[in-house]
Amino acid sequence: MKILVLVKQVPDTATQVKIGANPKAIDTAGITWIVSPYDEFAVEEALRIKEKRGQADVVAVTLGPDRAKEALRSCLAMGCDRAIHLNDPAWAEADTLATAKALAAVVKQESPELVLTGRQAIDDDMGAVPAQVAELLGWPCAYWIMEEAVDGDGKTARTGRQVEGGLEIFDVPLPAVLSAQKGLNEPRYPTLKGIMGAKKKEIKDVKAGDLGLGAETPQLSVVALEALPPRPPGRIIQGDVPTAVKELVRSLREDAKAI
Amino acid sequence: MANAFWCVVEDDRKGAPKKVMAEVIGEAARLSGGEVEAVWLTDKATDEGVKQLGEWGARKVWLLENAAFAPYRAEVWAPAIAELAKAQSPRAILAPVTSRQRELMARLAARLDVGLAADCMGLAMEGDRLIATRPVYAGKLLAKMAWAKTPWLATLRPNVFKPADAVPGRAAAVERPTASLPAAALKLVERREEVSTGLPELTEAEIVLSGGRGMKGPENYVILEELGGVIGAAVGASRAAVDAGWRPHRFQIGQTGRTISPKLYMGFGVSGAIQHLAGMRTSKVIVAINKDPEAPIFKIADYGIVADLFEVVPALTQEFKRLLEK
Ligand SMILES: Cc1cc2nc3c(=O)[nH]c(=O)nc-3n(C[C@H](O)[C@H](O)[C@H](O)COP(=O)(O)OP(=O)(O)OC[C@H]3O[C@@H](n4cnc5c(N)ncnc54)[C@H](O)[C@@H]3O)c2cc1C
Numbered sequence: 125m126k127i128l129v130l131v132k133q134v135p136d137t138a139t140q141v142k143i144g145a146n147p148k149a150i151d152t153a154g155i156t157w158i159v160s161p162y163d164e165f166a167v168e169e170a171l172r173i174k175e176k177r178g179q180a181d182v183v184a185v186t187l188g189p190d191r192a193k194e195a196l197r198s199c200l201a202m203g204c205d206r207a208i209h210l211n212d213p214a215w216a217e218a219d220t221l222a223t224a225k226a227l228a229a230v231v232k233q234e235s236p237e238l239v240l241t242g243r244q245a246i247d248d249d250m251g252a253v254p255a256q257v258a259e260l261l262g263w264p265c266a267y268w269i270m271e272e273a274v275d276g277d278g279k280t281a282r283t284g285r286q287v288e289g290g291l292e293i294f295d296v297p298l299p300a301v302l303s304a305q306k307g308l309n310e311p312r313y314p315t316l317k318g319i320m321g322a323k324k325k326e327i328k329d330v331k332a333g334d335l336g337l338g339a340e341t342p343q344l345s346v347v348a349l350e351a352l353p354p355r356p357p358g359r360i361i362q363g364d365v366p367t368a369v370k371e372l373v374r375s376l377r378e379d380a381k382a383i
Numbered sequence: 384m385a386n387a388f389w390c391v392v393e394d395d396r397k398g399a400p401k402k403v404m405a406e407v408i409g410e411a412a413r414l415s416g417g418e419v420e421a422v423w424l425t426d427k428a429t430d431e432g433v434k435q436l437g438e439w440g441a442r443k444v445w446l447l448e449n450a451a452f453a454p455y456r457a458e459v460w461a462p463a464i465a466e467l468a469k470a471q472s473p474r475a476i477l478a479p480v481t482s483r484q485r486e487l488m489a490r491l492a493a494r495l496d497v498g499l500a501a502d503c504m505g506l507a508m509e510g511d512r513l514i515a516t517r518p519v520y521a522g523k524l525l526a527k528m529a530w531a532k533t534p535w536l537a538t539l540r541p542n543v544f545k546p547a548d549a550v551p552g553r554a555a556a557v558e559r560p561t562a563s564l565p566a567a568a569l570k571l572v573e574r575r576e577e578v579s580t581g582l583p584e585l586t587e588a589e590i591v592l593s594g595g596r597g598m599k600g601p602e603n604y605v606i607l608e609e610l611g612g613v614i615g616a617a618v619g620a621s622r623a624a625v626d627a628g629w630r631p632h633r634f635q636i637g638q639t640g641r642t643i644s645p646k647l648y649m650g651f652g653v654s655g656a657i658q659h660l661a662g663m664r665t666s667k668v669i670v671a672i673n674k675d676p677e678a679p680i681f682k683i684a685d686y687g688i689v690a691d692l693f694e695v696v697p698a699l700t701q702e703f704k705r706l707l708e709k
């Protein structure tokens with residue numbers, strides 16, 4: 125069974141991000157980059173499927189600049205077998221749809237049984253790429269999965285998807301795209317052996333031309349990034365608990381009109 | 384009408400649109416000068432549901448009623464809406480942020496080859512174009528974004544946009560277009576309903592109480608639920624509490640949990656880590672109760688009390704009871 129895992133490199137969750145000299149992008153100086161946390165659930169799930177089945181070809185795929193190779197190395201260190209790096213200036217302005225088109229083209233070339241993704245990339249926070257890849261391929265898709273089990277034949281996956289008010293258990297025929305929600309599993313840390321071994325694994329570089337694609341006008345683009353509007357200074361309410369609580373309730377009711 | 388703003392209806396699966404649709408319709412009306420139409424895919428609509436959409440301001444309801452639309456499956460829904468959109472050329476298609484609209488709208492965007500701005504906190508017409516304002520980098524920055532062509536697809540964060548006032552007697556024209564329905568790929572095996580807490584859904588609630596590691600154990604959440612019962616609040620948790628197994632993941636607020644934007648957020652024993660703030664920093668009023676005066680949550684709180692939450696919560700419950708009984 126072949127599984128493609130789509131991973132994106134994003135700034136570390138604890139990093140301060142600042143607007144760059146070009147106000148459409150962030151200042152990347154001093155940023156620590158990580159694999160988007162939800163994508164780690166997807167990688168972990170692929171590795172578990174492989175371990176359960178005894179064999180599988182697990183391929184980490186990313187679209188991003190040179191630095192994104194580091195994200196692929198982390199996935200290889202976790203245990204992915206090989207990696208594909210979509211790296212071309214033609215994708216510098218790619219929005220989610222252009223990204224999905226490129227990724228769908230790779231999926232077509234590789235024709236895996238399963239594509240695993242994160243629920244959303246924690247930089248653009250769109251949560252759009254998995255559904256768009258599925259749509260472009262004409263494949264089924266299940267969002268926000270918290271349980272998954274591929275059947276013995278590798279023909280269907282039983283998935284539990286999180287919806288408002290509950291969990292819906294579906295049988296999804298493969299090939300399909302599944303997007304991972306937190307709670308699916310606990311991602312492993314790479315072992316030292318894994319990190320050493322990763323250096324020898326293959327990372328294939330792919331240009332837009334290799335996929336028959338060119339530069340594309342993004343359908344959605346950033347006009348400008350802005351800082352958050354400042355919050356008015358807060359107030360610590362003094363006094364013993366009964367007094368403070370009374371004053372808090374009064375303030376919420378009369379000043380903030382929040383209740 | 385080629386200039387109409389469409390609103391994709393999120394319903395309660397019992398034939399009525401969810402309350403959040405008042406916000407989506409209200410915003411669509413503001414942007415389009417009243418050219419609002421609703422698109423409702425359902426296995427069963429009720430007359431009251433249609434009436435409600437009209438009173439909120441939808442001039443027309445495109446009602447696609449078919450057993451095939453339940454349970455929701457994007458591979459059936461997206462082609463149906465896309466087909467109608469191609470025939471009617473709406474100027475924009477808006478939907479609330481919910482787990483299914485996230486997927487549906489993304490599929491629809493790919494099918495129509497247009498942009499989707501997910502989780503918008505602001506929308507504004509600038510001349511002839513629509514500009515979306517949406518949080519990026521976990522809410523650390525805002526991005527203003529624009530589309531290359533229509534229809535403009537966007538999902539709207541709940542509790543942010545001003546809801547439309549219902550005008551009694553205002554009615555929508557109902558159209559029942561036929562749609563070609565592809566076969567569904569996903570087969571529903573089972574639906575596991577969440578045990579109802581009797582409290583509102585986290586992402587929809589106007590008031591959210593959040594309990595962190597300071598709650599000390601799963602058994603103590605009853606005091607938050609009691610307070611929630613009095614003021615109609617949902618109860619959420621920090622990741623520390625979820626990872627400790629005190630609360631299921633669906634209650635987690637933050638970067639790897641739910642994003643909420645209630646009118647009032649109250650954190651109890653939550654330190655205010657950057658990843659927690661990512662999920663709640665756009666709340667209108669923020670209250671923090673923490674023993675530690677240095678806890679970072681006080682930096683973004685509008686009101687804070689430095690004290691033991693186990694003393695504060697029961698006192699709050701009493702005080703709110705007294706206030707609301709008046
Ligand atoms: C990739 C990544 C993603 C993450 N995603 C999330 C996320 O989605 N959501 C999230 O919440 N976190 C997330 N985190 C974790 C985050 O960094 C913090 O560890 C977490 O938010 C801390 O939870 P807490 O505030 O409950 O616990 P703590 O930081 O331990 O704070 C507990 C607080 O309770 C106070 N306290 C203790 N007892 C009392 C009492 N009796 N009365 C009053 N106050 C008391 C203490 O003073 C302290 O401030 C993420 C981390 C990473 C690395």
Ligand SMILES: Nc1ncnc2c1ncn2[C@@H]1O[C@H](COP(=O)(O)O)[C@@H](O)[C@H]1O
Pocket residue numbers: 130131132160162163185186187188220223227240241242243244245246248249250251252253254
């Ligand atoms: N540039 C990219 N390269 C590889 N995978 C991506 C990329 N962008 C998004 N994805 C995948 O799609 C998911 C959702 O991303 P997004 O729609 O950008 O929030 C991510 O969690 C990844 O699994």
